[in-house]
Amino acid sequence: MSSTDSAPVAPRRYDLDDLLAIMARLRDPQSGCPWDLAQTFATILPFTLEEAYEVADAIERDDMPELRDELGDLLLQVVFHARMAEERGSFAFAEVVQAICEKLVRRHPHVFADTALDDGAAVREHWERVKAAERAHKGAGAAPPGALDGVARALPALLRAEKLQRRAARVGFDWDDAAGVFAKVEEELAECRETLARPAGDPERVHEVGDLLFSCVNLARHLGVDAEQALREAGQRFERRFGAVESRLREAGRAPAAELRDEMERLWGEVKREERG
Known part of the structure; x- marks a missing residue:
């Protein structure tokens, strides 16, 4: 190597403090980014939800490099919201960390204290009791909290429905077995x-x-x-199978169209049988 050559510069190693500083710089009223400065909790919310779904997608595809990147994007959302809250004097990122650490220690006495919880079912039961006590504490002085209080309205509809049903089931409002639910589905289908x-x-x-x-x-x-x-998973199967139908139509010099519905149904059945082995 000649004296004029220089050794390659190692990439800078960033940490969480750097991320917080970068976010503060982006939101600086004098020198920050106009787009970042224009954002509010409401305008950032759709991005937060989208990033959570992209994390789920990477997990389902078992794509670890993609998961690493998507977790970073999701972490950015947390930092972004915390920065806006700090600007309003509501709370800072450190308080977010403090709150979640306190919650984890409080909800895991079998790990951080002397409480014995023998299996996963006992751990979950204790977790729910602690959460119920926390909800009651937050509502102290008001009407007693209902069994369904605290189920976020912004959850995906299917997930929220399941959470509401589980909450109701804990206080005894549930079917005895699946047979009763099958009958209810049939009743609702008839009403449709x-x-x-x-x-x-x-x-x-x-x-x-x-x-x-x-x-x-x-x-x-x-x-x-x-x-x-x-x-x-049903959506993914539909996407995959319909893509295969489109591909087979293209091979025959055709494209999906209403007048080819019978042919598309035939190809769909063919793809489905092949998938099933």
Whole structure:
């Protein structure tokens, strides 16, 4: 190596303090980024939700490099919200960390204290008792908290439905077994059929379809199936199979169209049989 050559410079190693400083710089009123400065909790919320779903997608695909990047994007959302809260004098990132550490220690006495919890079921039961006590403490002085209080409205609809049902089941409001839920699904399906005689925009049709979906979530819960995950996987299967149908049509010099519905159904069945082995 000649004297004019220099050794390669190692990339800078950043840490969490650097991320917090970068976020503060982006939000600096004098020298920050105009886009970042224009954001509010409400405008950032869709990005926060999107990043959480992208983390889930990377996990489902078992893509570790992508998961690393998506977790970083999700962490940025936490830092962004905390920075905006600090600017308002509400709380800072350090208080977010303090609160979650206190919560984890409080909810795991079998790890950080002397409480004995022998299995996963006991741990979950204790976790729910602590959460209920926390909700009651937050609502001290007001009306007693209801069994369904605290289930976030922004959750995906299927996930929220399942959480509401689980909360109700803990206080005894539930079917004894899956047979009762099957009957309820059939009842709701029949009521949906009845709405076919109504105008397309009739609110009753929306109401009955919602009841049917809610009952299907209940059935999934009784069968030990995660409804949100099951529907995601169903969407992925549909996407994959329809892509295969499109590919086979292209090979024949055609494209999907209404007049080819019978052919598309035939190809769909063919793809489905091949997938099943």
